[in-house]
Amino acid sequence: MNFTEKIKSEILSKPLKEKHCRKAFIAGLIRGSGVLYEKDGELGLEFKAPDEQTAMALTNSFKLLFDYDIREVSVVEDRTHKKDKFLLSISGNKAVEILTELEVLTEVDGEVAVNLNFYGALTEKECCLRAFIRGLFVSSGLCTLPTENGNSSTGYHLEIYFSSYVTALETSNKLAEYNVITKIVGRRGGYIVYIKSVEEIKDFIAFLPAPVSVLALTELMINREMKNISNRQKNCDLGNVNKQIEASAKQISAIDKIESTIGIESLKKELAEVALARKENPEETLNELAERLSLGKSCLNHRLRKIVAIANEL
Ligand SMILES: [Zn+2]
Known part of the structure; x- marks a missing residue:
């Protein structure tokens, strides 16, 4: 398991008790990996879960929070990481309702549109903001450490991918409010909010929070220093x-x-x-x-x- 997977599995292993946090987590996850589509005049959304366990947890959450049954779950091959991901799909009127509640969609002049504001009422509470960022990280984040391939010149790197600059900037600013300092650069047709300093990576992981991963990172830093x-x-x-x-x-x-x-x-x-x-x-x-x-x-x-x-x- 690489370090990205370790952080993600730590996040996913802790079920969220509060409904508000659960919603924020799902919203973050959808924001990070969701794709809207239209089929037969109906709006739908597909989003990815990194593994089967998460896919199951998400279908359970949709049932519990929105009384919605996700019936469409398909396996897609992730070529870059050589492992399967799970594609979940929601559609129909109920989907629009749910996505509006999750602040992914909004109504503009009576028309349904994508809500470009990531940080609305759903992330107002700090616990929910952290849950939302966890969702973003699970769906589109990665973190590499210098020891992973034995090459110290690769250095430390953490990033979250965004398709738009505005949302990357909003996220970067939001994190800065909690003293987590990030930078933005254009990558792969979108933008990444990234961190290169190990101390700041640690701050980010502590913000999530993923304490076991923070400890693992601290140990690595000490070993390298020794x-x-x-x-x-x-x-x-x-x-x-x-x-x-x-x-x-x-x-x-x-x-x-x-x-x-x-x-x-x-x-x-x-x-x-x-x-x-x-x-x-x-x-x-x-x-x-x-x-x-x-x-x-x-x-x-x-x-x-x-x-x-x-x-x-x-
Ligand atoms: Zn909360």
Whole structure:
């Protein structure tokens, strides 16, 4: 299950108790995936449910809230996600009534028209606004995280797709009222309200709310941060090791030079002792060598530098 599916399944796993929230959720879902059509002079609407469980929950809601039986449910293949979606359809006078109640349709000069205002009385309560946004996210939202394909350059991304700029802007402004900051850009023939910053993605998911997903995201952020710190630490350690190997090689070549010219025995006793120990243990760190000779690290370092200096004079 990818992260989008995790958020959606968390949203869908929590049935809404209040009727007002249920209505707002369905309105959001319809707004996100609904397509109006006209057949034999009758208005109808098709909308998608992401899985069978949701399709069932929706038919139940329609029965409970509007005493309407959704009879038309068909399976459609979602090619991009390689999984089935469920297409639900409502039509006839009752459908117009329901869609008007859901503020999807409105009457303008005695004519039924699509209501372009997303945020009317139905989303006035905060609980309902959150439910509405959840519906929108379930039907047309997605969220990707950098670890999902192992490529960190893809980064964090969350979006909701809208067919019109006005509704994208309204949604973005509505979210901003709750300190959820989003941007808008044209995509795939419509507009997406999107977020790239992980902190702001977290704010959005917390707004829905989907607390389990917030926790999962927080854990991921912490793990990534820990990994960064540990990588920096490793790079640093490696730098030290390289420096020590370099220094040891320099010391060995100095000792070789002394050996082949004036001889190690011509050095002062304390220097000769260090030179022999270094030559026999070229891979040892300064600490290890100091321990071997029961010397302080700085004293050993001083003697080694003296040996290198003597060799440089030769
Ligand atoms: Zn509510």
